[in-house]
Every structure is written in structure tokens, then in C-alpha cells.
Amino acid sequence: MEIPSPTGSDTSTSHSTHQDVTEPPRRSPRHGRSPNRPSLRTNFRNFSGVATIIVGEANSKTRPQTTYLVHKELITQSSPFFAAALNSTFAEGLDQTVRLPEENPESFEWFLQWLYTGTLTVQPTSSTDSIYPRSSTHPNIPLTHSDGDLRNSAGSPKYFLLLDLYALSDRLLTTPLSNHILTTLARLSESTNSVPTPSDTWILYDTLPRSSPLQRLILDLFAYKKTxxxxxxxxxxxxxxxxxxxxxxxxxxxxxxxxxHSLVAWRPRSWSASKACEGCKEVCKPGVSVDKCCGCEKVFCPECLRRHAGEGWTLPNDTSGCKPWMGKGMCVRYHDHGEGEACG
Structure with missing residues (x-):
């Protein structure tokens, strides 16, 4: 069956300058990462302090200065950046006021939505959830439009919004939010069969560090979709x-x-039931044990798997079937967790 090519989101905008091309290394653990977001239900009764956050600049058309009053306990427990500022003996700690003139109020309001709700989407009710169909290829993804302002009027994802928010989250050291953005972006791409546009790639490479998991996710989206x-x-x-x-x-x-791939041992009983190895393209002999994916049913011979382990994979055309951002691969490959932590 021919898989339709993904489309680019048509609402992305960015301002950028060209930089030298360098290769991003693989992800390494972050320092100063935030703990898991505290539960409002059990902690709200203990919130007593209020911090003032001033975002943007006066007389700025693109970043109009906006003032927010936020529960201090919540924002300092969620962000090491704000914890260091508001718990210090410097001006920010004494005044309980933090100024962020370089940040965009719109992105900060998305940060506040996540801070108080734990999500970026509109939670569907049980009645609306039941009337919408689910993806035939990925049953865990409901085909609802519960994404609110994360999509435009045509239903296309606003990738630029998530990219800007991820950059803000990276600066505020809120790793749970960054992980949530990664999952949300992958879900939107999969459910709408779309990918970011050229202007989004300028945000991606000009505002984020080289080791960003978001860069790796978007590269995977382009590599494993027909783009x-x-x-x-x-x-x-x-x-x-x-x-x-x-x-x-x-x-x-x-x-x-x-x-x-989710590989398990498999042994074809006959030539008619056998399959060709995805690597060397040789048909696997009946009665000889090989590895087969439980999802896409691709087959890999032991020699090709050994070659992959020793030299790295060399199959540039093998981009169909299972996708690295689906299932447990989302957490293992892209999310940033402390030692012993994982997605629930």
C-alpha cells in the first residue's frame, strides 16, 4: 500500500541567521535538570507565596511586556532556574520578581498552562472521546482534535509554537516539559502525517543546543517518513x-x-514461509533461526545483526515499518530522565 507523503505545517515563522554547519553529538545527561512536576492536588494547600514574573520588553511590538503572578512554590519546584533566582539573596530573591526581557509572553503562557495543568492540550471528555475514531495503524492515537491552539484553523500543527516553547523550557531547565513537548510533537506529526517546514528548521538549529533531543526527533521524522x-x-x-x-x-x-524493531527469535518451517533478510536480502533457510520483528515482520539474519553491532547499520533504504518515536522508543531515545526514572 502506498503511504501518502507528509505535508509541512503551513503556519511556521522564524527569524534567523546562517551559522557554520557542525554535527550534533548524541544526547548526554543534563545538569541542573528539574524534578518531576509536583502534584497540584496534594501540594496546592501548601502554596502561600506569590512571585512576579515580568516577560518581554516595554514598547516592544513582538514581545510586549506582560506581568504574571505565579505561585512561588510551584514554579520553584518545577524549574531550577526560578528556584535559583527566587531563593537567592540577590535582587530577584529579595523582590520576589524575575524579569525575562528576551522571552516571548506567548511562549511563557504556554509554559504556565503546562505548569498548572501538566498538559498542552484540551482534555477530551468521555463523551467526545468515544465518538472519535482511532488510528488504524496506531490504535493508541485518537483521531480527535483535542489540541486546541496547537493546531491552526485547517488542523495543521503549529510546530513553530512547540519549537519556541521547547527552547524556553531548555532555558528554564524544565525537563519534564521538554519531554512532554517531544511526545506531543511526535503525536501531532503521526496523527496528521505532517512534518515541520523550512522556517521551523531555522528555529530548531538557531535557538537550541547541538545536543538537543528535539533535533534528533525531527531528523528521524524526515528520515522515516516519505519527505x-x-x-x-x-x-x-x-x-x-x-x-x-x-x-x-x-x-x-x-x-x-x-x-x-521488537525482535524475537523466528525459524521458518519451509521455503514458502521464509522471508529475505532486510540487510543482505538473502532468503533465510528453513529451520535456521533468525530474528523477526513483532510489529512490521521484517527479518534480520544473525550476520547482519552482528555487522550492525560492530560497524553500525548500513541500510539507508530501510526506512519503512516500525518508527523510532513510537511506543517505548519515545522515552528511551528522546526523553531526558534522571537515573532510575522513566515514563510512567
């Missing part, structure tokens, strides 16, 4: 580092090329 026509025909320019990293990924896929 060749979009890349070729889009009228806007893609960020050069994004194109460079994508070419490298397609020529030299990473561990997820095999790790995305």
Missing part, C-alpha cells in the same frame, strides 16, 4: 545544518535503525 518530494519542492530554504545532518543520517543511520 523527499517536500524537501525537493518547497519554495523556502531549509537550514543548511539540517540538510547536512539529514544527509548524514540517511547515509549512516544510527542504532535506532534496528532498535526500533
Amino acid at each position: 523527499d518530494r517536500l524537501l525537493e519542492t518547497h519554495k523556502d530554504d531549509w537550514h543548511p545544518r539540517f540538510l547536512r545532518d539529514l544527509v548524514v543520517k540517511l547515509k549512516r543511520p544510527g542504532p535506532e535503525a534496528v532498535d526500533r
